[in-house]
Amino acid sequence: MQIRLDITRRESAAEQSYLLSVMFESDDPAATVASALTEINADSGRRDINGRPFTPVRWECSCLQKKCGACAMVINGRPMLACDARLAELSRRGAVTVEPLKKFPPVADLIVDRSGMFEALESAGLWLENGGTVGSENTDLGFEASRCLQCGCCLEVCPNFYVGGEFFGMAAAVPNTRLLAAADDAAAGDLKASYRKHVYNGCGKSLACRSICPAGIDAERLLVSSNAAAVWKRRFGGRKKR
Numbered sequence: 001m002q003i004r005l006d007i008t009r010r011e012s013a014a015e016q017s018y019l020l021s022v023m024f025e026s027d028d029p030a031a032t033v034a035s036a037l038t039e040i041n042a043d044s045g046r047r048d049i050n051g052r053p054f055t056p057v058r059w060e061c062s063c064l065q066k067k068c069g070a071c072a073m074v075i076n077g078r079p080m081l082a083c084d085a086r087l088a089e090l091s092r093r094g095a096v097t098v099e100p101l102k103k104f105p106p107v108a109d110l111i112v113d114r115s116g117m118f119e120a121l122e123s124a125g126l127w128l129e130n131g132g133t134v135g136s137e138n139t140d141l142g143f144e145a146s147r148c149l150q151c152g153c154c155l156e157v158c159p160n161f162y163v164g165g166e167f168f169g170m171a172a173a174v175p176n177t178r179l180l181a182a183a184d185d186a187a188a189g190d191l192k193a194s195y196r197k198h199v200y201n202g203c204g205k206s207l208a209c210r211s212i213c214p215a216g217i218d219a220e221r222l223l224v225s226s227n228a229a230a231v232w233k234r235r236f237g238g239r240k241k242r
């Protein structure tokens with residue numbers, strides 16, 4: 001197959017972005033955006049579609065097996081993992097567009113600074129204190145939440161998330177849900193307070209994040225579970241049924 005990649009590049013955070021168009025050829029039906037970037041960068045004679053040489057495209061990766069989240073970027077307008085982005089499917093409608101995530105500060109080419117997401121998670125206090133223990137109350141929910149890669153794809157489509165805000169989005173809701181699903185009552189209080197402050201209060205329930213997760217996490221199910229535990233049970237838990 002022969003595919004045109006339109007890649008958004010940027011020399012540094014201070015400079016304007018520009019488009020690099022390059023043809024990529026492969027006999028591998030399983031070729032991905034990650035394998036294309038790897039091969040393009042490895043070619044010392046690389047040229048764009050106008051025959052001009054260009055420098056290697058900077059991007060991040062680690063596992064190349066959909067396990068680390070490092071290669072998250074926007075492909076054909078949708079956030080996804082480059083190592084999971086099959087070119088054969090993506091190129092059906094023509095050129096494949098490759099851009100960095102836009103919710104995070106740009107660094108260079110396809111690399112963005114996701115430290116704001118990790119700092120938010122740290123400030124959310126997602127750990128157990130006061131001798132809190134983890135039981136096995138809902139291992140199914142906990143297992144689902146444990147698959148989060150912290151890739152940031154859900155934040156990219158969330159209309160309410162921005163770096164530096166008090167609302168931390170699904171990326172914080174998922175690990176919070178994981179702990180809430182297992183924590184005993186003594187340990188769960190701080191988690192519930194953090195959930196209300198950093199997830200529930202800012203979430204517009206639009207569920208734009210519902211089908212975007214590359215790990216297949218069911219955002220709606222996790223939100224429903226944590227809303228019940230951290231909000232509705234608190235508000236209505238003491239009322240008697242009539």
Ligand code: SF4
Nearest residue numbers: 148149151152154213
């Ligand atoms: S919930 Fe899914 S999309 Fe969001 S950070 Fe985790 S793995 Fe990525």
Ligand code: SF4
Nearest residue numbers: 158203204206207209
């Ligand atoms: S439901 Fe909407 S506002 Fe809430 S985390 Fe998902 S995308 Fe963001």
Ligand code: FES
Nearest residue numbers: 062064068069083
């Ligand atoms: S390189 Fe790890 S998820 Fe793509």
